[in-house]
Amino acid sequence: MTDEPTRRRPTLDEVAEHAGVSRTAASRVLNNAPNVSHGKREAVLRAIKELGFVPNPTARALATQQAGAVALIIAGEDPAVLADPFYGQVIAGASTVLEETDLHLMLCLATSTRGQIRVKQLLQTRAVDGVMLMSLRGDDPLSRLALEAGVPAVFGGKPLHGEVPFYVDVDNVRGAREATEHLASLGRTRIAAITGPLDTDVGLARRRGYHEALTLAGVPFRAEEGGDFTERSGMAAMEALLARHPDLDAVFAANDNMAAGALRVLHRAGRTIPTDVAVVGFDGLTASEIAEPPLTTVHQPIRDLGREMTRMLLALIAGEKPSPLILPTTLVRRESA
Amino acid sequence: MTDEPTRRRPTLDEVAEHAGVSRTAASRVLNNAPNVSHGKREAVLRAIKELGFVPNPTARALATQQAGAVALIIAGEDPAVLADPFYGQVIAGASTVLEETDLHLMLCLATSTRGQIRVKQLLQTRAVDGVMLMSLRGDDPLSRLALEAGVPAVFGGKPLHGEVPFYVDVDNVRGAREATEHLASLGRTRIAAITGPLDTDVGLARRRGYHEALTLAGVPFRAEEGGDFTERSGMAAMEALLARHPDLDAVFAANDNMAAGALRVLHRAGRTIPTDVAVVGFDGLTASEIAEPPLTTVHQPIRDLGREMTRMLLALIAGEKPSPLILPTTLVRRESA
DNA sequence: CGGAGGACTGGAAGCGCTTCCAGTTCGGAA
DNA sequence: TTCCGAACTGGAAGCGCTTCCAGTCCTCCG
Missing domain, CATH: 3.40.50.2300 (Response regulator)
Structure with missing residues (x-):
């Protein structure tokens, strides 16, 4: 600490010398390995403290073959x-x-x-x-x-x-299924979905959950539009859905960002949430809390x-x-x- | 590539031997340093390719004293x-x-x-x-x-x-000042602030900007409440402000999250945005776009x-x-x- | 009292790469 | 032909730490 700042950092050799032991012994106490007498151990510890020694991680990595x-x-x-x-x-x-x-x-x-x-x-x-x-x-x-x-x-x-x-x-499938089931249990029968990218497992799994729930509930209606998990894509998808199915009464979005986008589009279109259209998202991030109204969502423990x-x-x-x-x-x- | 998977990775020594040059020369071509004849360089390059050699970063780090x-x-x-x-x-x-x-x-x-x-x-x-x-x-x-x-x-x-x-x-001071000035230019005279943590420079700087703008605009009204940049704290602050100054007509929040929180509280309190109360945030993150209504904000180039x-x-x-x-x-x- | 065995000890060999430096080569100027 | 410097070359010394292994020391048992 009180050393001149540019002073080269002490090495284990110096510690060993200072403590009057071999480098090996010093290394042993450093890794508190056995086979070091109490006396030497103390001496090394003292030397380490006095010299302000800090082991060099790179050297250690090279020797142990572990990157750290x-x-x-x-x-x-x-x-x-x-x-x-x-x-x-x-x-x-x-x-x-x-x-x-x-x-x-x-x-x-x-x-x-x-x-x-x-x-x-x-x-x-x-x-x-x-x-x-x-x-x-x-x-x-x-x-x-x-x-x-x-x-x-x-x-x-x-x-x-x-x-x-x-x-x-x-458990994406299950989460999406529960979300959709929730919508169905609310009496909604025209439940659309805004899916995530379909070249990912998440995207597909959440879509599958949506399908499963619909099938289980015996709801024939099906409408989906793809997004890429951004709010912007959620807006685009919602617009497309609304154009194709003006009578939809619920939307399951594969994540909160897209759900937030959907919410905005629905607002603009004059739909009341959740009376006209119920919406549920996926993620449970802050975005879902900030949204207006606060978003029902599938919370995942990120x-x-x-x-x-x-x-x-x-x-x-x-x-x-x-x-x-x-x-x-x-x-x-x-x-x- | 076709090697048995567990095979030890080749070292520079092996490359050198394979190429029939010294380790030094091999190292030189690796770092494309001068003083290597064209022939040897080619040979080394070939050996590297044939052996699938990749330099060990740890060893290099130890030798060069650079962590990488x-x-x-x-x-x-x-x-x-x-x-x-x-x-x-x-x-x-x-x-x-x-x-x-x-x-x-x-x-x-x-x-x-x-x-x-x-x-x-x-x-x-x-x-x-x-x-x-x-x-x-x-x-x-x-x-x-x-x-x-x-x-x-x-x-x-x-x-x-x-x-x-x-x-x-x-430029936090300036950003906050512009935000507040904007509010003032809208004819607002009772502009409150939700500040960030005052044990940080950002928090203080943005508050200073708010003060400066008010002073410059000759607006006497002053009301502030502290937050910690979370939405929750923004809500609490907004509630406090509303309680103390039911007649405020604008709010400058030191970041978007808190602004979003303020928005929610204002909604609940029955205020219309921006007619009754104008709000501006700081950050320009997605949150500001998602908010309802979309938030006027000081965008910073994060x-x-x-x-x-x-x-x-x-x-x-x-x-x-x-x-x-x-x-x-x-x-x-x-x-x- | 001789030994066996466990607890220490430290010399030395790495880990894989960079780089200093003493030397060797070689083309071309003198 | 001789000599000089520029261009190469590679042996060897590190970088700082771990760990194998050949020993040394001691203690305790028979």
């Missing part, structure tokens, strides 16, 4: 995906788990060609001890790459194609998603063989339905 | 801060810049004691080549720590106390913030001496004012 970090890889078309507060929650969840370990979190956006290449390198060079992959679309080559690289990998949401051994997902993905990854790194995990959703009833 | 990563450190009281899409934008901005370099992005939440300790270690061990710090509150020790650690550091928003040499900020912070950090790492940067805001007029 895991990566969260977010795929997608556009760095703008991060505008979705969804990821913030995932990151927060992951962080709280990692905090308890000595691993750091690396964040990689595989949204551009350049980004993809870098992720590939990351995997190949084993610059991280494990990866979590999210938002893979279609048959993104990333999933195969990750699997082939032999790096522990867990997926957030199943990729559309190919089986992956380790993933944690949300924070838990991040947390569980990380736990699973840690287990994997520790050599265990965790099982895939499906997180439950809960319907949050507010005013829009 | 920078950290984005987010302070705050709670990992929940990440629920704010704000950070997603910053991250996206930072990522696009880092993508062009060979640096990775490390994300650290210094929201818990444990987190703080880890950040401290990160700084002391020089596990990263530079750091970007955001959302420091009050006199967070982090800023001093970062400065003392001698690691290149740029701040996102000035810390409240202490001078920091390198930062990029948004993505640019992330981008510029990163550029500044890169300059710093490169040994340059960049100047602080203040980004402009723009008033986006929508229906709420």
